[in-house]
Amino acid sequence: MSSFETRLFINNEFADAKSGEYLTVYNPTxxxxxxxxxxxxxxxxxxxxxQAAQRxxxxxxxxxxxxxxxxAMLKFADLVREHAGEIARLETLAMGSAIATQTMGYxxxxxxxxxxxxLADKIHGETAYPTSAGKYKITQREPIGVCAGIGAWNVSxxxxxxxxxxxxxxxxxxVFKPSEKAPLGTLALGPLIQQCFPxxxxxxVNGGGKTGQLLASHMEIHQIAFTGSTATGRKIQEYAARSxxxxxxxxxxxxxxxxxxxxxxxxxxAAKSMEGAIANxxxxxxxxxxxxxxxxxxxxxxxxxxxxxxxxxxxxxxxDPSDKxxxxxxxxxxxQFKRVMEYLDIGKKEGELVTGGVQWGAKDGLYxxxxxxxxxxxxxxxxxxxxxxxxxxxxTFTSEEDAIKLANDSIFGLSACVYTRSISRALRVTRExxxxxxxxxxxxxxxxxxxxGGVKQSGYGREGGLEGxxxxxxxxxxxxxxxxx
Ligand code: TXE
Numbered sequence: 088m089s090s091f092e093t094r095l096f097i098n099n100e101f102a103d104a105k106s107g108e109y110l111t112v113y114n115p116t117x118x119x120x121x122x123x124x125x126x127x128x129x130x131x132x133x134x135x136x137x138q139a140a141q142r143x144x145x146x147x148x149x150x151x152x153x154x155x156x157x158x159a160m161l162k163f164a165d166l167v168r169e170h171a172g173e174i175a176r177l178e179t180l181a182m183g184s185a186i187a188t189q190t191m192g193y194x195x196x197x198x199x200x201x202x203x204x205x206l207a208d209k210i211h212g213e214t215a216y217p218t219s220a221g222k223y224k225i226t227q228r229e230p231i232g233v234c235a236g237i238g239a240w241n242v243s244x245x246x247x248x249x250x251x252x253x254x255x256x257x258x259x260x261x262v263f264k265p266s267e268k269a270p271l272g273t274l275a276l277g278p279l280i281q282q283c284f285p286x287x288x289x290x291x292v293n294g295g296g297k298t299g300q301l302l303a304s305h306m307e308i309h310q311i312a313f314t315g316s317t318a319t320g321r322k323i324q325e326y327a328a329r330s331x332x333x334x335x336x337x338x339x340x341x342x343x344x345x346x347x348x349x350x351x352x353x354x355x356x357a358a359k360s361m362e363g364a365i366a367n368x369x370x371x372x373x374x375x376x377x378x379x380x381x382x383x384x385x386x387x388x389x390x391x392x393x394x395x396x397x398x399x400x401x402x403x404x405x406x407d408p409s410d411k412x413x414x415x416x417x418x419x420x421x422x423q424f425k426r427v428m429e430y431l432d433i434g435k436k437e438g439e440l441v442t443g444g445v446q447w448g449a450k451d452g453l454y455x456x457x458x459x460x461x462x463x464x465x466x467x468x469x470x471x472x473x474x475x476x477x478x479x480x481x482x483t484f485t486s487e488e489d490a491i492k493l494a495n496d497s498i499f500g501l502s503a504c505v506y507t508r509s510i511s512r513a514l515r516v517t518r519e520x521x522x523x524x525x526x527x528x529x530x531x532x533x534x535x536x537x538x539x540g541g542v543k544q545s546g547y548g549r550e551g552g553l554e555g556x557x558x559x560x561x562x563x564x565x566x567x568x569x570x571x572x
Pocket of ligand 1: 237238240241265266294295296298299300303314315316317318319320322338339340341371373423473474
């Protein structure tokens, strides 16, 4: 894909932004300009997108028979799967993530549309039993109307699918804003959307925080799903409260713990911890960045983990993200790189560097060597805050109780990992850990058929699985007087 679309996608057409404002994106592999002409939506543009979505909700998509909705979604899924590799290149170009990772992102988007297409004709209410005092009561589950989505830049395809697929299956229409750091892949879906959905069903508006604020504050949008930082999530909730009290679901940051007990398979725990840390160069919200290992096996575990982290830099899987064998690309942009380097400085000052801790490769490439720190205090910022890079901290614990306490000592609660050979311990510990998702003897990566989301300041609402549909439906109760003539 040598050229790409940079305009807004409204009512099934690409259109110039009325704002006359543009976003700029650089390639993080070498700092070269990707585009300085990515149209940025202002209030008029957002209004046009919302009106188109409103018309589709009232007139076409919202009135489409559920089985026809499912067929349109399945057609879209097939097209996305067919073009996954070429669209993924646009993500790689803009934010440096490995082509294999982003291709998986687009095939997962296709899977999400298949999953929710299957639910489109299975949405139904209940009958209240027993009928009381001659009143027959039923509930029906209805779409909400125009739903907005705001995505982060790390896996744009999945973030779009989590929001758009359940919204459309339920009969809603969508206005989606991809991140200003990686809008090109989402825009490339426009021609595929045109082939499957009536105009206005899915609209894409580019822009930064200002455009996001317009969506979150819009009076005709009745639901907004957000993925991004906790700080922005807080603002989204405020905008919703100040405007029309639209429903909000938030998938925010994390600082996920990984708890490794002395009966665990050390090689497996180290390999999985490494895989999770380098996937998407550590830019995954569910990444387990706080590792807690039982004291009795700590030295052995750290030694094996160090070996597997160092192997990444030696094995050739870090490098050009457009190469299909690459697993670790650069960080998304200069801001992200600077932020991660600042955390590395904190780690070096406050703890002990085990491996990494520096830039990888040439100066213009925004790569970071996979990094391990140990011996950090529990209040060090690198232990408390989300780094969003291939960086882990290792601390030790003595007992199960101690491990649970340490794992839960965070404002976040998105995900967690537990490594043990004991099923009863796994069941006890997973029950106690405060997180929306937990992997046992594995690192956690979400899948279309199960709900994903956080507790505490990692947000609320669930995306994926049957529960993922709930945010896009509202229940109406109907009461019928059975004694009426
Ligand atoms: O997030 P932002 P950024 C974390 C991660 C990362 C940090 C910053 O720690 O380093 O957040 O990333 C839109 N009103 N995560 O700067 O700013 C913005 O345009 C409405 C975790 O990308 O939260 C983008 O589309 N919208 C996360 C989206 O919000 C606003 C993934 C996210 O931007 C807005 C990414 C506003 N006032 C980052 N300001 C995860 N959970 O996976 C910005 N936006």
